[in-house]
Amino acid sequence: MVTITDVSKRAGVSRSTVSRVVAGNGYVSESKRKAIEKAIAELGYRPNTLAQALRSNRSNLIGAVVVDVGTPYFANMIYGVQRATRMAGKALIVSSGYADQDEEAEAVIELIDRSCDGILLYLERPMRQDAVEILRRSHIPVVSIGRDHCPMSRGRVVLNNYDGARSAMRHLLASGHRKIVHLSGQSDFGDTIARLEGIAAALAEFGMGLDDIDIVNGIFHQDFGYAATRSLIEEGRDFTAIFAGDDDMAAGVLLALREARLSVPDDVSVMGFDDAFHAKHMWPPLTTVRQPIDTLGETAASMLVELLAGSASAPLHTIVDTDLVVRSSVAAPVQHREDA
Template sequence: MVTITDVSRRAGVSRSTVSRVVAGNGYVSDANRKAIEAAIAELGYRPNSMAQALRSNRSNVIGAVVVDIGTPYFANIIYGVQRAIRPAGKSLMVSSGYADQDQEARAIIEMIDRSCDGIVLYLERPMREDAAEILRKAKIPVVSIGHDHCPASGGLVLLDNFEGARSAMRHLLALGHRKIVYLSGDPTIGDAIDRLSGVKAALAEYGMSIEDIEVQAGLFHENFGYQAGSEILRRRKDVTAVFAGADVIAAGLYLAVSEAGLRIPYDISVVGFDDSYHAKFMSPPLTTVRQEPDKLGEYAALHLLELMASSNATQLLSEVKTSLVLRSSAVEVQQAMEVA
């Protein structure tokens, strides 16, 4: 293994001079810097990050706990975190909490035990008290995404779920739909709660209430869209539109509609939420609410870096907006009747 001593000998300078170049601290002449950089390249020297961390009392590692890194949505959040911290010379450690309080607590404690300099949290459950106390004593800066379930958070990044859902339901109502089904996510999860509030607000604008439509709740998953959609289409012949609380739910619904021998949008209009990577390639392309999960991660990481840089930073807050993307999966009731 190549050491800093090997580099100093090859470059003909002291170990301390090499250390200053590696750390980026202190003055080094241009000639010596070039000799050291050449020696590092020739020898393939890599600084010992663990030793650097011990000297600086910083690991240069950022932790991130999200619901499930195996899904595209949370992978995009992690992508945004990494995009923000890489220029700051930080590495990333990631874990899943699976919307389970005990799993979330375990992931947080693991981040603390591995000396992360700061943590980004996307939690779906209130933080377990023992984990909150451990985090408080560790004095590690924390930024939360979504609902703030961490008492120690110094920053919060929100997604405008309310306005996104309101715009989607408002769109269906403006197209003349009244026989509507809303396929919500888990009603105990923050995103689903906020989206349902947006649905209610849009209905109120048209003199309606949540009692005037059908609402079914399940997981943000294709299977829920397929199973709920199949059941609804067998039971009801009057439904003209479905608002799926996530594009993955809409994807499952598409299959149920196809198996029922019906056509989107003429037999039933569909609107989703997310504008995930496959939405515009569905058949027909899905009208949906666009959100940018990578920005959630990026803003959270930038807030975290600010907290790490200044102990005087005040509570930081950002909101990521949504927008309705119109494609061809939803049409006016009158147009659907004419085609039929």
């Protein structure tokens, strides 16, 4: 195996000079740097990251716990996290907590055991007390995304779900809709709670309240959107618009309406939330709320890197804004169009 000594001999410099180049620390003249880089390329030298970690007391690992890394939403978030960690020269370990307190706790403890320098947490449950104490003793800096279920968080990044949902509901109401169904995600999830608050605020602007619309709780999944819409149709419920809790749900809504030979937006308007990749490719293209999930992850990871570098004071707090994206799935209801 090629060692740092081999590189120093090939480049004609000391081992310490090679170490400074490899670690990116300290001054090295341009001529020596080029000689070292050439020697590294010729010999195929790879730094011993374990040895570096032992010397610096840093693993250069960032840990992240999200709800489910297998979903497009959280995969996109991790994509943003990785942009920031790679730029900082940190490797990334990701684990899923599945919105389960025990799963989340075990994921956090595993990252601590792997000596991560810092941890990003997207938790849906309060952190289990034993995990809290283990994390407290580790002195590892933590940044939370979304709800702050970790008492040791030194930073927090949240999505502006409130304003996003308010603008979406306001758009439906301004279009003339009053017979509205909102298909909500899990009732105890932070996103769900914040969005319902935004919906309530928009309704209040029009002299209405949550009791004036139908709210159906379920899960953020296309199967729920499909099943809930089928049930609404079979029960003969009177509605002119469906506000789906996310774009996956909205995909299920569109399928159920199409099977029932109901036209969108002529018979029923459909609103989504996320602006996922497939939203603009649905038929009709989905009116939705764009939330920059990758930016959410990147912002949180950058905040953590700043904390690790000692270049930021805690606690930190950042809000990532959303935008209403108007496409073709929302129009005025038939009666409203006829009256106009």
